[in-house]
Amino acid sequence: MRSYLVLRVVSKLLMPFILLFALxxxxxxxxxxxxxxxxxxxxxxxxxxxxxxxxxxxAGAVLPRGILRFGIAMGVLLYxxxxxxxxxxxxxxxxxxxxxxxxxLGQHLGIWxxxxxxxxxxxxxxxxxxxxxAGHRDRPQ
Amino acid sequence: xxxxxxxLLVIIPLIGAPICMLVRVRDWSxxxxxxxxxxxxxxxxxxxxxxxSDGSISYQMGGWAPPIGIEYRIDMANAFVMLIVTGIGSVIxxxxxxxxxxEYGVRRVYFFYTSYLLCFCGLLGxxxxxxxxxxxxxxEINSLATYVLVGMGKDRRALTAAYQYLVLGTxxxxxxxxxxxxxxxxxxxxxxxxxxxxxxxxxxSRTIGAAFAFLVVGISLxxxxxxxxxxxxxxxxxxxxxxxxxxxxxxxxxxxYVLLRFLFSVFNIELTFDVLPLDYILAALAxxxxxxxxxxxxxxxxxxxxxxxxxxxxxxxxxxGISLHNAAGVTASVLxxxxxxxxxxxxxxxxxxxxxxxxxxxxxxxxxxGRRMPxxxxxxxxxxxxLIGVPLTAGFVSKWYLVIAAxxxxxxxxxxxxxxxxxxxxxxVWRIVEVAxxxxxxxxxxxxxxxxxxxxxxxxxxxxxxxxxxIDTDLPLDAAIETAKQLTGNGE
Amino acid sequence: xxxxxxxxxxxxxxxxxxxxIVIAHDNLIKKIVGLNIFQASVFVLYISFGKITGGTAxxxxxxxxxxxxxxxxxxxxxxIVVGVATTALGLALVxxxxxxxxxxxxxxIHKADEEED
Amino acid sequence: xxxxxxxxVKIRNLFAVVMLGSIFSLLAAAMFVVLDAVDVAFTExxxxxxxSTVLALGTLALTTDREKKPIHxxxxxxxxxxxxxxxxxxxxxxxxxxxxxxxxxxxxxxPTYLAEAQEKTTVPNVVTAVLAxxxxxxxxxxxxxxxxxxxxxxxxxxxxRRERDSGDDQNA
Numbered sequence: 001m002r003s004y005l006v007l008r009v010v011s012k013l014l015m016p017f018i019l020l021f022a023l024x025x026x027x028x029x030x031x032x033x034x035x036x037x038x039x040x041x042x043x044x045x046x047x048x049x050x051x052x053x054x055x056x057x058x059a060g061a062v063l064p065r066g067i068l069r070f071g072i073a074m075g076v077l078l079y080x081x082x083x084x085x086x087x088x089x090x091x092x093x094x095x096x097x098x099x100x101x102x103x104x105l106g107q108h109l110g111i112w113x114x115x116x117x118x119x120x121x122x123x124x125x126x127x128x129x130x131x132x133x134a135g136h137r138d139r140p141q
Numbered sequence: 142x143x144x145x146x147x148x149l150l151v152i153i154p155l156i157g158a159p160i161c162m163l164v165r166v167r168d169w170s171x172x173x174x175x176x177x178x179x180x181x182x183x184x185x186x187x188x189x190x191x192x193x194s195d196g197s198i199s200y201q202m203g204g205w206a207p208p209i210g211i212e213y214r215i216d217m218a219n220a221f222v223m224l225i226v227t228g229i230g231s232v233i234x235x236x237x238x239x240x241x242x243x244e245y246g247v248r249r250v251y252f253f254y255t256s257y258l259l260c261f262c263g264l265l266g267x268x269x270x271x272x273x274x275x276x277x278x279x280x281e282i283n284s285l286a287t288y289v290l291v292g293m294g295k296d297r298r299a300l301t302a303a304y305q306y307l308v309l310g311t312x313x314x315x316x317x318x319x320x321x322x323x324x325x326x327x328x329x330x331x332x333x334x335x336x337x338x339x340x341x342x343x344x345x346s347r348t349i350g351a352a353f354a355f356l357v358v359g360i361s362l363x364x365x366x367x368x369x370x371x372x373x374x375x376x377x378x379x380x381x382x383x384x385x386x387x388x389x390x391x392x393x394x395x396x397x398y399v400l401l402r403f404l405f406s407v408f409n410i411e412l413t414f415d416v417l418p419l420d421y422i423l424a425a426l427a428x429x430x431x432x433x434x435x436x437x438x439x440x441x442x443x444x445x446x447x448x449x450x451x452x453x454x455x456x457x458x459x460x461x462g463i464s465l466h467n468a469a470g471v472t473a474s475v476l477x478x479x480x481x482x483x484x485x486x487x488x489x490x491x492x493x494x495x496x497x498x499x500x501x502x503x504x505x506x507x508x509x510x511g512r513r514m515p516x517x518x519x520x521x522x523x524x525x526x527x528l529i530g531v532p533l534t535a536g537f538v539s540k541w542y543l544v545i546a547a548x549x550x551x552x553x554x555x556x557x558x559x560x561x562x563x564x565x566x567x568x569x570v571w572r573i574v575e576v577a578x579x580x581x582x583x584x585x586x587x588x589x590x591x592x593x594x595x596x597x598x599x600x601x602x603x604x605x606x607x608x609x610x611x612i613d614t615d616l617p618l619d620a621a622i623e624t625a626k627q628l629t630g631n632g633e
Numbered sequence: 634x635x636x637x638x639x640x641x642x643x644x645x646x647x648x649x650x651x652x653x654i655v656i657a658h659d660n661l662i663k664k665i666v667g668l669n670i671f672q673a674s675v676f677v678l679y680i681s682f683g684k685i686t687g688g689t690a691x692x693x694x695x696x697x698x699x700x701x702x703x704x705x706x707x708x709x710x711x712x713i714v715v716g717v718a719t720t721a722l723g724l725a726l727v728x729x730x731x732x733x734x735x736x737x738x739x740x741x742i743h744k745a746d747e748e749e750d
Numbered sequence: 751x752x753x754x755x756x757x758x759v760k761i762r763n764l765f766a767v768v769m770l771g772s773i774f775s776l777l778a779a780a781m782f783v784v785l786d787a788v789d790v791a792f793t794e795x796x797x798x799x800x801x802s803t804v805l806a807l808g809t810l811a812l813t814t815d816r817e818k819k820p821i822h823x824x825x826x827x828x829x830x831x832x833x834x835x836x837x838x839x840x841x842x843x844x845x846x847x848x849x850x851x852x853x854x855x856x857x858x859x860x861p862t863y864l865a866e867a868q869e870k871t872t873v874p875n876v877v878t879a880v881l882a883x884x885x886x887x888x889x890x891x892x893x894x895x896x897x898x899x900x901x902x903x904x905x906x907x908x909x910x911r912r913e914r915d916s917g918d919d920q921n922a
Contacts (some may be wrong), residue, residue, distance in 0.1 A: 005908065024855060031692075031873075031874055031875060033502055033690070033692070033788040033789045033791075033792050033875070033877075034789070034792060035789070035877075035878050035882070037710065037714060037793060037892075038789075038793055038796055039796060039855040041801060042796060042798065043795075044801070045796070045800060045801075049806060054760070054779060058194070058292060067769070069162065069904075070163070071908070072159075072897060072900050072901075073159035073160075073162050073163050073896075073897075074159070075893060075897075076156075076161050076893055076894060076897050077156065077160070078157075079889075079893055080152060080156045080890060081156075083148075083152065084148075084152065084156070085884075087145055087148070090203065091204055092145070092148070092200070092201055092203060092204040093145065093148035093152065093200075093202055093203070093887070094202055094203040094204075094883075094886045094887055094890070095203050095204035096203070096883060097478070098885075102793045102869065103870070104869075104870060105872075106882055107762050107870060107871040107872065107873075108871065108872045108873065110776065110882070110883065110886075111871060111882040111883055111896050112876065114882050114889065114890075115878075115882055117764065118891065118893050119898075121893050121896055121897055122714075122893075122896055123898035124900070125896050125897065125899065126801060127812045128900055128904065129721050129805065129829060129899070129900060129903045130804065130805070130808070131726075132903050132908060133724075133725070133728070133805060133808040133809070133903075133907065134808060136728060136812060136907045138189045142816055155890075155894060158894075158897070159897065162901070197764035202886070202887040203883060203884065203887065205883075205884050208858075208859050209764050209859060209863070209884060210884055210885070211885055211887045211888065249795040249905055252901055252905045253905070254900070255901050256901055256905070257895070257899070259894065259898050259901070263895070266891065272707055274711075274722045274885075274888065275885075275887060275888055275891065277712075277715075278711060278888050278892060278895065279713065279891055281718075281719070281891075282891060282894050282898055283904060285718060285719065285722060285895060285898040285899060286898050286902075288722055288902065289722070289898070289905055289906070292726060292902075292906060294731070295906065297730075297733035297734065298746060300726055300729050300730045300733055301730060301734075301746070303726055303744055304661065304723065304726045304727070304730060305725050307722065307726065308655060308664055308668065311668055311672075311723075312652070312655065312656075312668075312671075315671060315672055315675055318712065319675055319676055319678070321837070322675065322678060322679050322682065323845075325679075325705075325855065326682040326845055326846075326853070326854070326855055327844070327845065327854060328854050329853075329854035329856070329857060329858030329859055329860065330858055330859050331704075331708075331859075331886075339854075347840055347841060347843050348841050348843075348844040348845055348846040349840070349844075350840075350841070351837050351838060351840055351841025351842075352841060353788050353836055354837075355837070355841075377837060483893050506840075518648065521811035529705050533742065556822075606899050610905045613752070613851065620678070631737070637849070638842055638843070638845070638848065639848075640848045641839075641842040641848065642839060642842070643844070645839055645842070645888065646835070646837050647755055648759055648835070648838070649831045649832075649834060649835040649838075650758075650759060650862075651754040651755070651921075652831050652834065653759065653827055653828065653831045654758065654759055656818075656830065656831070656916060657824045657827035657828070658825040659817075660764070660817040662764055662767075662768075662806065662809060662810070662813070663758075663764065663767060665806070666758065666767055666771045666806070666857045668769065669775075669798065669802060670755060670758070670774055671771070672823045673774065673775060673778045673794070673798060674778075675818060676778070676782075676783055676790070676794070676892075677778055677782070677785075679847060680781075680782055680790060681785060681786045682853070682855050683785070683786075683855060683860075684785045684786060684848065685785070685786075685832065685856060686850070686851070688780070688786055689786060690786045690787070690788045690826070691863075691864060691875075691876040691877055692788075692874055692875045692876065692877075693867075693868045693874040693875075693876060694874065697790065700786075700864050700876070701785070701787070702770045702855050702856055702860035702864075702879045703860070703864065703867075703876040703880050704855075704859065704863065704880060705787075705855070706787045706789055706790050706862050706877045706883055707846035707858055707877055707880045707881045708888075709787070709790050710789060710790055710793055710877070710881060710890070710892075711881075711888050711892045712799075713793050713794060713797055713798070714793075714797075714892045714895060714896060715892065715895050716797075716798075716893045717798075717801060717802055717899075718807075718896055718898065718899035719899070720802050720805065721805055721899050721902075721903055722899050722902045722903065724805050724806060724809040725903045725906040725907050726812075726901065727809055727813065728809055728812045728813065728906075728907060729906055729907070731812065731813040731814075735916065737813050738817075744788060
């Protein structure tokens with residue numbers, strides 16, 4: 001598949017826009033449709049596209065497995081960590097009101113952070129799952 | 142901090158899972174998993190004390206008052222079930238280290254413990270929650286982790302067992318979602334206690350009836366009630382030993398709890414048992430399960446499979462107690478739930494010891510095992526006596542209460558059937574005894590030692606507990622009576 | 634009367650078709666596809682509960698006063714994620730089964746297992 | 751949608767089945783838009799029609815794309831399905847009519863979110879507010895489910911031999 005010049009150029013051109021769109025969906029989820037989960041999937045799809053065109057090996061060089069696994073774990077930890085933080089500063093678990101002086105600000109901050117956690121885990125898991133499926137074929141038997 | 146115990150109980154293993162994955166070194170990940178399990182056990186013990194002294198505890202996730210937010214409601218029933226789950230987990234973790242290394246290789250171990258913690262966390266989440274949809278989410282955490290753990294077995298049939306479990310489990314979960322959805326459409330709420338109030342107001346409508354049917358079928362799939370038990374024998378047989386023990390002792394028990402919760406707390410008793418002839422259906426299925434599964438168990442060559450079928454039969458006893466829907470019946474059910482968790486957990490651990498040394502639990506390879514691994518075999522057989530219900534074992538106590546409850550209800554033939562089906566258990570336990578002690582050790586058998594003490598010790602804790610609670614019945618009995626009072630009192 | 638419930642009944646039909654694929658077919662991949670359809674139909678059912686005639690999407694903005702109920706949307710978002718997680722895991726198992734048995738037909742796998750016993 | 755589903759039941763080429771499944775998801779997403787659930791539609795389109803399809807195609811590449819057995823209608827499953835369907839239709843009979851304003855769903859709990867979410871969380875998208883705050887605990891569970899699936903796929907399909915060579919696990 002390495003010889004399709006048009007595909008390679010087009011996909012390279014598309015990549016930044018897809019990633020940008022993912023970020024937009026991630027951070028604009030408060031106002032329009034979207035949020036961490038959708039953003040994570042779009043973010044992952046950019047790398048899946050890259051892997052389809054350039055092969056899993058090259059894509060794996062861009063996003064090594066260690067980083068992906070770190071991302072998987074960190075997303076969950078970030079989300080749960082926000083909850084525990086609230087618990088330590090005197091609220092209930094996941095009670096964002098106590099995160100800032102102004103409860104509504106705390107809510108906004110909390111929602112922003114947990115959406116980030118969701119996006120991180122979802123993107124890393126989706127890319128990992130795809131790489132694992134695609135990399136499975138050429139594993140030594 | 143004490144006020145946050147209900148959340149911490151579930152959150153500790155949840156946070157432990159990614160940490161476990163990050164540390165990556167085998168012994169450390171094992172240590173993380175063990176510490177999380179023990180911490181949960183301690184918390185659930187304290188929670189139970191708190192519930193006994195102060196009554197039920199409500200915890201509002203995110204500080205939003207129910208029914209707007211998600212609520213955790215800890216009362217006798219789930220505090221007791223969580224104590225069972227965390228207790229079994231705490232005993233099994235020291236066992237896991239050796240057993241997993243032997244059956245499993247060394248490379249994926251930290252992922253293994255991550256999955257275990259997720260499975261554990263899912264079970265606790267299901268038990269603790271007071272929100273119907275939250276229950277589904279944690280049920281799926283538990284289920285997905287379980288499919289992974291089962292698929293880790295060495296035999297290739299572990300894969301098909303996991304796949305089969307995945308398909309049936311997902312159907313079950315989807316049925317539960319349909320049931321919850323219909324309830325939601327009819328009442329507008331997802332909080333279980335709010336649901337109970339509003340269902341009472343709506344009365345018996347066709348939607349509620351259908352929702353009820355879907356929930357019961359879905360939960361029955363999860364708890365492997367007789368015609369829906371097909372996934373269970375394969376899953377337990379081919380899973381790694383530690384997983385079989387953990388699942389057999391906890392997973393179906395939590396499903397039973399969910400059934401109890403929906404039958405008695407969410408739907409009131411009159412609706413449950415008067416509008417629909419559910420008591421007769423459940424009783425009939427339970428009796429069939431007791432006899433059919435015990436009979437199948439007799440003919441099994443693989444001991445793990447034999448115990449798995451025996452589990453299906455034991456679930457029959459538990460459901461029979463529920464179908465009586467009086468305080469005595471529910472007491473017997475909850476008591477049997479506790480006792481069976483200990484006995485089956487202990488027996489699967491004993492089988493794990495045999496697997497550790499011999500690599501097989503096929504009955505033909507175990508001739509004379511009683512002389513080769515005397516302690517392990519003694520544990521296995523003692524557990525078997527508990528399954529039969531011999532006096533002075535825990536199994537006797539719960540069957541006794543079950544028979545009494547049946548007679549109290551006026552369904553005395555059922556009591557007779559319980560006794561008769563116990564005879565079937567005598568037959569399959571006898572098969573183990575016969576092979577283990579009566580047959581000579583085959584001459585070409587290789588020399589095997591007794592299992593290492595890190596495996597034997599946890600096995601003996603559980604088996605010892607099954608004897609201890611057969612003699613000193615106060616702790617589980619009081620808890621069971623309180624639970625039953627609370628559950629059956631709700632609808633009156 | 635008929636129109637009031639028509640939407641629900643269509644969904645029920647789709648749901649049951651998916652359910653049928655799951656339990657009647659032997660091919661493991663097709664079972665997973667069936668499971669997806671079964672679940673997706675349940676999602677449509679939930680979303681139908683939340684619809685108000687004349688309402689708009691629940692994003693607060695000026696000029697609108699009637700919004701559809703957001704709660705079912707939230708529940709289904711969660712359920713979709715759970716669904717895709719199950720699908721990924723199921724497909725991974727199918728790949729491994731194919732390696733171990735050389736087939737992805739349920740009945741052939743059973744035959745292979747029986748021969749082994 | 752109905753036609754798509756019937757085609758899926760009948761067709762034996764698994765590639766076609768997967769593609770039809772993808773079309774089904776897209777149609778479902780369109781239906782979500784009509785029913786005012788834009789967030790859900792967005793997700794269903796990207797997940798059901800996107801990720802799931804890619805994964806299913808990946809599986810086909812690793813296995814086979816023909817269903818072997820000829821298809822004939824099986825009686826027992828058909829009965830089970832009819833029974834379940836009948837129960838479900840029976841259940842819908844007592845529901846409030848589709849789109850009705852007075853359904854319990856619209857009079858209890860739901861309106862509270864619409865009334866107070868923006869004020870309390872400053873987020874105008876009520877779905878996001880409920881998802882991340884009111885029912886944030888559900889969402890934590892959801893992330894954990896995804897996490898579990900990731901772990902599971904790595905465990906089942908991961909390339910363990912290569913990993914040991916690269917010294918990934920210190921104890922190996």
